[in-house]
Amino acid sequence: MQTDFLVIGSGAAGLSFALKAAEHGRVTVVTKGELDECNTNYAQGGICSVTYAPDTFEKHIRDTLVCGAGKCDPAAVELVVRRAPELIRDLIAWGTRFDKTPDGRFELNREGGHSEHRILHYEDLTGAEIERALVASVRRHPNITLLERHYAVDLLTQHHLGEFVTRHTRGVTCFGAYVLDLMTNAIETVLAKFTVVAAGGCGNVYSTTTNPVVATGDGIAMCHRAKAITENMEYIQFHPTSLYNPGERPSFLITEAMRGFGAILRLQNGEEFMDKYHPMKSLAPRDVVARSIYREMQLHGQEFVYLDVTHKPADAIRSHFPNIYEKCLSIGIDITKDWIPVTPAAHYCCGGVKVSTDGETSIRRLYALGETSCTGLHGANRLASNSLIEAVVYADQAARHAVAQLDRVTIQEGIPDWNFEGTATAEEMLLVIQSKRELQQIMSNYVGIIRSNLYLKRAMRRLETLWHETEELYGKTTPNRELCELRNMITVAYLIIKQGRELKESVGCHYNTDYPPETAAE
Structure with missing residues (x-):
């Protein structure tokens, strides 16, 4: 199969790129599940954009930089914040609905780390609403071919022409991907002028995550094997408030917008505790809140804390959070009267495949978008609701960059x-x-919210055994989804541990940086 643009992934980043690129050439979208089975569909809170005074670009930029703990790329922050209003208009043009006030203005929420109300939303199902609109637009477009229930196995480079490729090889170029049809188990060679990897995050390397089961780090692992540069993988963001409901997977997310609405975190005895950790209390940045909850649970030997919104009007609660209200009611919790048991869960990968401001990786004609990428926007800790706007801004940047070269490739x-x-x-x-x-x-026990030198060394040793067992099996069988996912998850777990440079430097820890061996990743 041949196409102009191969898009791997069907979230906000992949589909918005597809819609832009399809105006100029043929697009093929590959997704291993249904088209809407992605992290975007699970995003509750909303999408960031400076919309009305007194908010300003400068305030949004400052909030992002502060939340990122000094690790943000200022150019990426500036780009996303200033282009956000334009891309919001594109989403609306594709059919996305956002809640409005009776006078017709957008109803804006505030979340942790934000100094102003700037979160556009659709009830507490914003991601699902954006995905609905994008899927409908993509299905209607005559230049877009959809391959649902297809799994991208590996990216194609000069390695597949018999050349020896390393991360130091100049001019490495992507030519497409091997794609597994999950219905027939046939592997097809899909050749493309440009390849976009927007396969989401890697939350499922942890036992408890808010991510759907498809989020196994496939895109990051594929790009790593193709010799693309990755960075900041150690910065895994844990959402502080997932619903404590043992046995449920993925963990149901209780949006940060609920704390922006006025909900208060409490210990099981009813005591508030966030005032001990941050002046913004329950509206502190996510990393602060997650660590604070974890610390209190450790101190008191408890598995959850409570989120209390019962002091707000019941009608307002049901109106703003209908999805959360119904979910909690289904397990016997009336959030207008009862406190919500919550616990932190793996949520977002702030690192990923390093990209330019055009979304291009260190490999030519290969772009990485959304949670697969590391743009530098998030730094060490993502500001709430910055991810969806990052996805559509960088999708637009990548589409412009690729389309400009299309006739020469x-x-x-x-x-x-x-x-x-x-x-x-x-x-x-x-x-x-x-x-x-x-x-x-292994990842939940040793590479969680709080990490240490000893824990990381132990995790790496355990990981080595799994790696060798998996590679031995992979080398003698035709790939299937379960085996490919395991291989990718191990690769991503390795990167999360290995790239914890600051922690390792501060405690004098040393790791074998050649593991997994380059030859094993070919």
């Missing part, structure tokens, strides 16, 4: 088809499933 010929091997046995597949669970437990 040709499809690469001579890429061999996938070399089919054997089939995994039932026993081997059971091992893969068990290994996934073991990996999640």
